[in-house]
Amino acid sequence: MSLLHRTSGPLTRELLLQPSGFGLGQLPARLKPEATTRTVCGYCSTGCNLNVHLQDGQAVSLSPTTEYPVNLGMACPKGWEALTVLDAPDRATTPLLRDANSKLQPTSWRTGVMTFVERFKAIQEKHGKESVAFISTGQIPTEEMAFLGALAKFGMGIKHGDGNTRQCMATAVVAYKQAFGFDAPPYTYQDFEESDVIVLVGSNLCLAHPIMWERVMRNPHRPEIIVVDPRMTETAMAATQHLPLAPKSDLDLFYGIARILIERDWLDDRFIAEHTTGFDEFRQFVQAYSIEHVTIATGLSKEVIERFAQTIHEGKRVSFWWTMGVNQSHQGVRTAQALINLALMTGNIGKPGTGANSITGQCNAMGSRLFSNTTSLLGGHDFANAAHREKVATTLGIDPSVIPTEASWSYHEILEGVLRGKIKGLWVICTNPAHSWINQSHCREILERLDFLVVQDMYSTTETAREADLVLPAAGWGEKDGSFINSERRIGVIKKVKKAPGQALSDFAIFRSIAEAWGCGAMFRDWTSPSAVFEIMKKLSRGQPCDITGIRDYAHVEAEGGIQWPLSEADVSATLQAQRRLFADGRFYHADGRAKFLFEVPRPIPEGPSDRFPFVLLTGRGTASQWHTQTRTSKSDVLRKLYPARVYVEINLADARRSGIKSGDRVRVTSQRGNLEATAFVTPTLQRGQVFIPMHYEECNRLTDAVFDPYSKQPSYKACAVALTTLGGASLQPTRSA
Numbered sequence: 182m183s184l185l186h187r188t189s190g191p192l193t194r195e196l197l198l199q200p201s202g203f204g205l206g207q208l209p210a211r212l213k214p215e216a217t218t219r220t221v222c223g224y225c226s227t228g229c230n231l232n233v234h235l236q237d238g239q240a241v242s243l244s245p246t247t248e249y250p251v252n253l254g255m256a257c258p259k260g261w262e263a264l265t266v267l268d269a270p271d272r273a274t275t276p277l278l279r280d281a282n283s284k285l286q287p288t289s290w291r292t293g294v295m296t297f298v299e300r301f302k303a304i305q306e307k308h309g310k311e312s313v314a315f316i317s318t319g320q321i322p323t324e325e326m327a328f329l330g331a332l333a334k335f336g337m338g339i340k341h342g343d344g345n346t347r348q349c350m351a352t353a354v355v356a357y358k359q360a361f362g363f364d365a366p367p368y369t370y371q372d373f374e375e376s377d378v379i380v381l382v383g384s385n386l387c388l389a390h391p392i393m394w395e396r397v398m399r400n401p402h403r404p405e406i407i408v409v410d411p412r413m414t415e416t417a418m419a420a421t422q423h424l425p426l427a428p429k430s431d432l433d434l435f436y437g438i439a440r441i442l443i444e445r446d447w448l449d450d451r452f453i454a455e456h457t458t459g460f461d462e463f464r465q466f467v468q469a470y471s472i473e474h475v476t477i478a479t480g481l482s483k484e485v486i487e488r489f490a491q492t493i494h495e496g497k498r499v500s501f502w503w504t505m506g507v508n509q510s511h512q513g514v515r516t517a518q519a520l521i522n523l524a525l526m527t528g529n530i531g532k533p534g535t536g537a538n539s540i541t542g543q544c545n546a547m548g549s550r551l552f553s554n555t556t557s558l559l560g561g562h563d564f565a566n567a568a569h570r571e572k573v574a575t576t577l578g579i580d581p582s583v584i585p586t587e588a589s590w591s592y593h594e595i596l597e598g599v600l601r602g603k604i605k606g607l608w609v610i611c612t613n614p615a616h617s618w619i620n621q622s623h624c625r626e627i628l629e630r631l632d633f634l635v636v637q638d639m640y641s642t643t644e645t646a647r648e649a650d651l652v653l654p655a656a657g658w659g660e661k662d663g664s665f666i667n668s669e670r671r672i673g674v675i676k677k678v679k680k681a682p683g684q685a686l687s688d689f690a691i692f693r694s695i696a697e698a699w700g701c702g703a704m705f706r707d708w709t710s711p712s713a714v715f716e717i718m719k720k721l722s723r724g725q726p727c728d729i730t731g732i733r734d735y736a737h738v739e740a741e742g743g744i745q746w747p748l749s750e751a752d753v754s755a756t757l758q759a760q761r762r763l764f765a766d767g768r769f770y771h772a773d774g775r776a777k778f779l780f781e782v783p784r785p786i787p788e789g790p791s792d793r794f795p796f797v798l799l800t801g802r803g804t805a806s807q808w809h810t811q812t813r814t815s816k817s818d819v820l821r822k823l824y825p826a827r828v829y830v831e832i833n834l835a836d837a838r839r840s841g842i843k844s845g846d847r848v849r850v851t852s853q854r855g856n857l858e859a860t861a862f863v864t865p866t867l868q869r870g871q872v873f874i875p876m877h878y879e880e881c882n883r884l885t886d887a888v889f890d891p892y893s894k895q896p897s898y899k900a901c902a903v904a905l906t907t908l909g910g911a912s913l914q915p916t917r918s919a
């Protein structure tokens with residue numbers, strides 16, 4: 182464990198102070214900072230705090246904040262390098278408009294915004310208001326998300342707008358809403374240190390959330406760490422139990438575990454009776470999940486499964502955590518709920534070191550869940566609820582009739598809308614679908630069909646910006662103000678510490694000028710600055726489970742080291758606890774105050790391996806130094822040294838040996854949708870019949886299969902069938918089918 186900690190863990194303060202580190206020690210004298218300010222990191226949902234050192238008001242270096250309850254002086258390589266990537270030569274510095282020769286040419290902001298308004302209005306006039314849609318993000322401040330959602334839906338009459346959080350968090354949102362009555366991850370990071378059993382499902386915490394992993398490493402209770410993941414990930418290597426189950430067999434496994442807990446009477450009967458509904462039906466349902474059934478479905482041995490159940494029973498404080506291995510599945514919602522069920526039936530919720538805990542991905546996915554105005558109405562409200570619409574309208578001083586009466590189409594429904602000729606104009610903000618969306622060539626074909634595509638991004642070279650008719654240059658993290666909400670519901674403040682290059686503007690400023698040019702500026706008279714919008718958000722949250730009316734302002738948030746929601750006016754007491762969790766009183770958000778047991782018969786993987794495509798492809802994060810589609814992380818010299826430059830495919834040792842494939846050989850990976858050429862990386866960490874490709878490489882999503890969870894509409898990125906061939910055309914066969 183300690184070796185792993187060193188090799189893949191973050192760079193700590195100690196390293197900073199060493200002469201060879203990246204920190205202050207190596208700065209030339211003329212760059213010694215004059216002042217220091219603080220901001221929250223703009224990559225992952227951990228929400229580490231960084232001290233940014235300034236000279237002439239501009240950032241010159243940074244170091245992790247010691248006295249912040251999230252990261253305690255630690256940061257991962259992306260955080261350390263966050264400033265470097267802002268200076269890249271491909272930053273979008275002026276608006277770009279496609280000319281008659283189909284070339285993107287620089288233009289003025291005035292022309293850019295006027296063209297935006299003219300083209301989208303013309304489309305709406307010809308094809309109806311709903312023919313323009315937007316796709317947004319979990320990576321801009323909450324104030325900007327709220328502005329975008331309100332401007333698009335109430336000001337511009339857009340009905341359909343979704344976020345890249347659909348690719349990521351939609352499953353957890355639906356699972357929580359159905360089970361608890363509100364989208365409410367219950368935990369606080371301190372729980373990583375207080376559990377004696379930590380169950381990580383489909384989460385490679387060690388590299389996707391390195392500082393959360395550091396919190397696990399600080400746990401003084403010598404916890405059992407159980408990793409449920411088909412791959413022997415970095416996290417699994419450091420675990421005490423690894424369950425390398427067959428992909429997407431989690432549901433069978435957890436129903437089987439529930440059955441064992443019931444059979445052996447390892448339940449918290451009182452909690453079940455007082456705080457839940459649906460347990461008797463669930464008890465009946467899981468009878469079908471005998472250990473024999475579960476061993477066949479998962480490929481795990483009886484002993485491994487029983488030991489897992491026994492460890493849950495023996496744990497005094499058991500926490501269940503999940504990430505994309507659960508959410509990105511054709512049955513993600515029910516899988517997340519199967520974990521929630523395990524926590525409920527053993528009473529592992531609402532107490533220190535417990536919980537059914539979805540770990541978020543992007544820095545502000547949680548802000549998007551509450552305030553993006555896509556699936557839920559601003560402030561975690563419901564579009565379909567007339568009282569909610571009335572409340573939001575009154576708070577904003579707008580006519581309730583401008584608020585749509587139903588939630589937007591989901592991401593893939595919007596893309597299908599393009600195919601059906603229903604959507605003609607699309608505005609893409611802070612996301613890169615031409616790289617990250619599932620079944621990429623289809624996605625690109627769809628984008629090409631649009632009459633008008635606007636991309637608002639920091640860089641002009643992203644795969645999506647290259648397809649755009651109009652590129653709007655955006656300031657990024659570090660170049661603007663606002664707030665984020667991290668995985669444990671903690672609101673943190675981000676600050677402008679650097680001037681954006683050229684004419685790039687904050688997304689906030691872009692939304693303001695579009696509102697004016699569109700003719701709905703009056704609706705946003707009070708939306709003058711991020712802090713003004715924070716006040717509006719507070720009002721919108723009043724009376725909701727995410728009530729934040731007790732937060733005074735950004736200064737209050739900073740003084741407390743971030744503040745977790747909820748904090749209503751009534752909650753503000755003399756001392757605010759730095760670590761707060763939900764459901765300590767056993768009351769959930771459904772009208773009866775109880776949590777629900779939810780379950781359903783598992784379904785097979787839509788595209789299992791076949792004779793033609795005999796391998797299962799898994800995808801996900803590759804290293805702690807790569808971020809998604811790499812628009813940012815590829816701009817750092819330091820980060821680029823920490824990962825392979827070109828796409829690679831991990832192949833099981835026995836499978837590779839059988840075909841004489843060695844690490845470094847070039848192979849072709851083909852699915853029904855496309856193919857790519859990659860370098861083979863032969864490894865014992867994969868099971869036979871499975872291969873893995875990191876999502877950071879542009880080619881990865883040529884292969885993936887557009888399959889969705891029926892409730893959350895989240896794409897299932899982590900299971901499709903592929904064939905492997907040498908470049909000479911010889912096909913590889915697994916030593917055993919997957």
Ligand SMILES: Nc1nc2c(c(=O)[nH]1)N[C@H]1C(S)=C(S)[C@@H](COP(=O)(O)OP(=O)(O)OC[C@H]3O[C@@H](n4cnc5c(=O)[nH]c(N)nc54)[C@H](O)[C@@H]3O)O[C@H]1N2
Nearest residue numbers: 383384385389428429504505506542543801802805808809
């Ligand atoms: N360095 C880095 N960190 C990141 C990001 C990044 O791009 N780079 N992105 C951030 C974002 S937005 C997100 S959403 C998170 C994602 O964080 P994670 O979800 O931890 O990362 P992934 O690698 O996508 O997937 C986790 C694991 O799911 C496993 N898996 C695949 N199929 C199954 C299955 O059927 N069952 C189970 N139990 N496991 C399965 C995969 O083998 C993989 O190891 O990371 C965040 N942090």
Ligand SMILES: Nc1nc2c(c(=O)[nH]1)N[C@H]1C(S)=C(S)[C@@H](COP(=O)(O)OP(=O)(O)OC[C@H]3O[C@@H](n4cnc5c(=O)[nH]c(N)nc54)[C@H](O)[C@@H]3O)O[C@H]1N2
Nearest residue numbers: 349611612613617637638639655657800809810812876898
């Ligand atoms: N095969 C496969 N595909 C996946 C996944 C997987 O596991 N496997 N994971 C999925 C998941 S969980 C996620 S979250 C998505 C992520 O997919 P994307 O959202 O497409 O990935 P990013 O690279 O983060 O894209 C963010 C874009 O916003 C820009 N940007 C950054 N900051 C700002 C800003 O402040 N303002 C503006 N306007 N632009 C900005 C960046 O330059 C970048 O182009 O990928 C999904 N795709």
Ligand code: SF4
Nearest residue numbers: 222224225229257260
């Ligand atoms: S762990 Fe996440 S929040 Fe912390 S420094 Fe790394 S990327 Fe930033």
Ligand SMILES: [Mo]
Nearest residue numbers: 348349542543
């Ligand atoms: Mo994500």
